[in-house]
């Protein structure tokens with residue numbers, strides 16, 4: 327019984343950790359990666375922070391993703407035009423990114 331509980335707790339931790347993978351935004355040609363809320367993220371695609379660093383991108387000096395990412399804890403609850411859930415992360419108490427008028 328105890329073993330099952332430990333395993334269960336371990337699985338939960340694993341899920342929580344995966345969910346916390348930090349997402350940044352960068353365009354293919356851009357040298358910088360941005361937070362979801364940055365004005366300069368423009369046509370940027372979302373990617374994992376680790377991937378952005380692997381591609382040689384550096385943190386944007388305007389939105390300072392390294393400082394702010396840790397605050398962006400929840401995924402936007404808004405919907406995109408095609409009906410899927412918005413992938414941007416937000417620290418807004420409304421739970422919505424700037425595009426969905428959360429900030």
Ligand SMILES: [Zn+2]
Pocket residue numbers: 359360361364365366367386387388389390
């Ligand atoms: Zn930026």
Ligand SMILES: [Zn+2]
Pocket residue numbers: 402403404405412413414422423424425426
């Ligand atoms: Zn959104």
